[in-house]
Amino acid sequence: MSETEPKKRGFFSRLFGRDEEPAKPAPAPEAVTEQTVEPLEEPKPEAEVIAPPPAPEAEAPAVEAPVAEPAPPPVPAAEAASAVEAEPEPEIAAAPQPEPALAPELAPIAAPQPKRSWWRRLTEGLSRTSSALTTGITDLFTKRKLDAGTLEDLEDILIQADLGLATSARIAKAVGEGRYDKQIEPGEVKAILAREVETILLPVAQPLAIDATKKPFVLLMVGVNGSGKTTTIGKLAAKFRAEGKSVMLAAGDTFRAAAIEQLRVWGERTGAEVVFGQQGADAAGLAFEALQKAKANGTDVLLVDTAGRLQNKQGLMDELAKVVRVIRKQDPGAPHAALLVLDATVGQNAISQVEAFRETAGVTGLVMTKLDGTARGGILVALAAQFGLPVHFIGVGESVDDLEPFSARDFARAVAGLGEAA
16 A cells, blocks of 8 residues: 555646645545546536547646545545546447437338338228218217108218219118118118219229320320329329330420429439420420320320319410310320319319310310318219219329229228228
């Protein structure tokens, strides 16, 4: 012990530049260790750890105050050792910063999510419509006998889902047949709803057939602003390209610069050539030029975008009619299909859109989008019952996979809140 003490005194005197060697300076390390150990146990010293090299000198002056305090001499060796061991700890305390590095390690675990089936995407997309219907039916038919008042309430529920007056009356009648003054389970009502809706939709659930003998097969896309028309064109282009078809896009919505750019992006994504002009250019002239190029290139499918226009603006509808006339000058049979893109969230307004665009552009089929954004998806049933136009595709989301060919049975069962058909 006597041999180690002089060494510590010599070091202490050299550190502070003092010549005296009193027996009491030995406790100085104790004060140092006490001060260093305490902050190390708390997160407060982080600022000191991050500070530049002068930190050790900052600790030394703090020692001068406790030098005069008497401290028990037996402890210095153990505390000095603990102080030496404790000094590296500030570096470890700063180490929590690597936590962000754990995120990339966790990301691969969450990333590989299984691709959702179309049935799942459909049911999730129609959840708002089915929830409104099934909740109303359950509340209405739970522990209640069927009578005229019950059927009137059921009809109101169906009308609120935009199924239409005729369809709602038809379904209510089917539910009431042979069941008056009897209790009927909600599940049975849902099954009848699904059956009647499927019966109405089956005749219109027709896939879009691309006639390979017509090159290019011209698809004219029409619809009001905000219906998702340009996005639908991009999704269809992706599907046709996946089938091995060559595709050309004509950016005929020359009133919106954003629509032109949007179509160009889809062209890059799908590998489809895009014919476009300046904003405000003549849409009919651009469609004419695109058809010429498509013929020269032997393109399989030409998708012609048009400016979104309200069905009650006659001037704009006349411009659309001009596009159709100009296309027919080159090919009397074109456009070979005219698809009206409808936003399901507009509800009954979709009926007037079909009437106007069918007269102006000769609409041959429908694409219903944004079914995931409304509780009134029954409008598709009302349109089928009133017009009988083929429904080629429905959309229930933003991704390419969320636009799929229309299936009457899947739609009917999803709307009624039933499981996937066997």
